[in-house]
Amino acid sequence: MLNTIKKNMRQLRYLTTWISVFLMAVSLLSLSVNGLNLGLDFTGGMVTEVKVAPSLTNQQLLKTLKPELGDTTSVTASGEAGRWVIRYSAPEGGDVQANVVDILTPISTQVEVVSNSIVGAQVGQELFEQGGLALLISTLAILGYLCFRFEWRLASGALMALIHDVVLVLGFFAATQMEFNLTVFAAILAILGYSLNDSIIIADRIRELLVSKQDWPTSKINDQAIMTTFSRTMVTSGTTLITVSALWLLGGSALAGFSTAMFIGVLSGTWSSISIGTILPEWLKIEPKHYLPVEVDSAP
Structure with missing residues (x-):
């Protein structure tokens, strides 16, 4: 099975990327038409x-x-x-x-x-504003870290994967009109960290291969980077999904929104790191020269 996955990795990456684009479009449409069913935590x-x-x-x-x-x-x-x-x-x-x-x-x-x-309505409004501010600050902090850690082409892939995961979760809640409360918002912040961790590991491997395998095409480097981190990704995602599933089945209505958001976020975070996180830098023409040391002219 592993050999089959290796052989078809590039096709899988492109297929899941187009699926992600479609799901993002549906999610944005649902958000614009239905909006979120804000819970009493926000509305009072x-x-x-x-x-x-x-x-x-x-x-x-x-x-x-x-x-x-x-x-x-x-x-x-x-x-x-x-x-x-x-x-x-x-x-x-x-x-x-x-x-x-x-x-x-x-x-x-x-x-x-x-x-x-x-x-109270005033308390709900303050929670909504503070929640939005927390999301903005965390996004800016992640953006700053990515810009410092990676060249902008790799950083853009990781950032787009994060946006994809959040949009999918919000789109699901808009489409189903499940209550969007503070526990769901906490799940979104957790999803940001989870997806970022997965994207960084794959991007770091891509960076290493760009330097060590300069004669390889970018598409082959991306395939190899995913395969070398695939077992780690599956173990991490699998154990997280088991925990979230237990919350979903046994946590009752109080944790239903949180566990649902986490389940969707873990699934989308796994495939977006593999698809969007690698395809976008590939489309932006990332090459080994972007990570090679800059030659300094020593001539006087």
């Missing part, structure tokens, strides 16, 4: 978890709750039959817990409020 509002009759469905609850709590109300299952998480804008006043109980009593013989929390 109420989160109430209730236990009602197990026979009630999501649609029945929404039909009853929306006329009273507003059209932004959402209802999601909370792991067991009859247990739901209700998200809605904070009311002007009154006892919120009593309101939910009163609204649901006509359609359920059992209504129990398990938990109730509120996030």
Whole structure:
């Protein structure tokens, strides 16, 4: 199997690159059309978890709750039959817990409020702004590191791979309208570090081969760089995916967004480092001369 992968590595790199371009276009379209379903961490509002009759469905609850709590109300299952998480804008006043109980009593013989929390709109706006600032600072820091570590052609490949991973995760959340909250944002920051690490290892190997194998074409150097790091990439990605899958299956609704974002990010980070991270420098005509020492004229 390894020999087959070696033989078809270049075709695989180009194929996955075009798949990545297509997925990025779809993700950007989804973001522009749907936008992100920002959670209450960013918008402010109420989160109430209730236990009602197990026979009630999501649609029945929404039909009853929306006329009273507003059209932004959402209802999601909370792991067991009859247990739901209700998200809605904070009311002007009154006892919120009593309101939910009163609204649901006509359609359920059992209504129990398990938990109730509120996030102010001002706090949510500050979190959104601070989160965007954190993403900007981390991106600029990564850009500065790449410019220092690699020649701009290799650095551009690693940077584009990072952008690809973030866009794919955001596009997925825009398309599915899953809640985008602070845990998902934390996952995006983690994805940046994960993808960067993988891209740097491959780019470092490419740089070494450009110097040691100056008579090789760039495409062959890229193929060889990927193959020499392939086992390390698969072991790292595989163990990370096992951990993330455990969070996905056993973490419950509280970690659903985080584990989903991490799962997508690890997968896309692995193939973007192999495809975009190597194809873009190749398209930009990177050559051994870009890493050879500059000859200094010693003539007086």
